[in-house]
Amino acid sequence: MDSFQKDMLDLLPRLRRMARVLTRDPADADDLTQLTVERALARRDQWREGTRQDSWMFRIMRNAWIDESRSRARHGRVLAPPEAGAHAADPAAPSLDGRLALTAVEAALEALPEDQRIAVALVLIEGLSYQEAADSLDIPMGTLTSRLARGRTALQAALIDQGARP
């Protein structure tokens, strides 16, 4: 194993966390992490030494998630047997326990639209700079900051509603 792979191994917990924010389901999250690792390994010649491997992999993950979501929407039959599809479509089904165990802020995060959720996760959970997050998402910095602002406002409102704000 070389240093590229060692660094990737160290990143796995954070990749799994990001995948949970994206997929909102622990099992899907690990599938997405797996896919991200496979793609990153297949494309490792595209990674430039000296750049952040975490934001590079978050970018791969985000694109993999877009591909997955599109495939699911347009190609559901191939991607999942019908019973799994029906299961996935029921937000209460995957794990009621897991859902109850979510903290107030995690629940509020889940309720955000995907664009805002990713922006919030990259900057406020993963600690990427605005520039790094915008690059990961292939969007201009202004778009990133406006998604971030809307996400924050919504999160705060949700937390106040739940009486969860400290």
Place this chain on the structure above:
Amino acid sequence: MTVSDEEVFAYVDGELPPEAMARITAAMTKDPALAARIQAQRDLRRLLSGAHAGVLREPVPPGLKASVSAGSKPAEVIAFPQPKPKEKLKDKAKVHRPATPIAGRPAFRKPPAWAAMAACLVAGLAIGRLALPSPPTADGRAAEPPMAVGPLARALEDGASAQQAQGPVRIGLTFKSQAGRWCRTFQGQDQAGVACRADGAWRVLASSPATTPPAGGEYRQAASETPAAVMSVVDGMIAGVPLDAAGEAQALKSNWR
């Protein structure tokens, strides 16, 4: 001084230029309302930094770790020369080659080398005898990619992607290439790849060792079952999006016209 929400956010995120940071820090001491807004954002940041922190403490599933170390040996992808479109109609869409060498094996892309690679592929497929290379042409030009035969040919021609785990070959995605050809991804016992239909036959454009589905009867999505290296080839040649079930049934019914 008026400080917008965006400035408060950027201040808390440390994204303002140093002078602006200093200005707001100074303003905060005289403006309790501003100080409260900033505190609220700091609290939110702190809460978020702990979101899903549990997953960081969980042990990483061994399968995930294993797939990272498995990357020591880059997946071999054999990219075969694509058939040249003959008809004028198809010429307007140019044949698209994957933009970057797959898995860092540029030597495979030189025409003289491919025939040997095709032989290796066939060796790899020995059990199923899934594809046959066509012999290089006399003038030394790269010949067409290997033609699918046997169970692979039957699966590509007649198989619906819904037929999970039936027979030796499963079909994944069905799509139109940028050159206007029908293409399908397939997964065999130990080889997976992508083949396109030309002049009534299926030609294997790229193949790679199959990824093993996880044990335990868990379902596995077709897209992720296809090795990432093959998906990169698909990404490079697909026009639009893969067919849905109805589109695929239609294409099968019309015998790929």
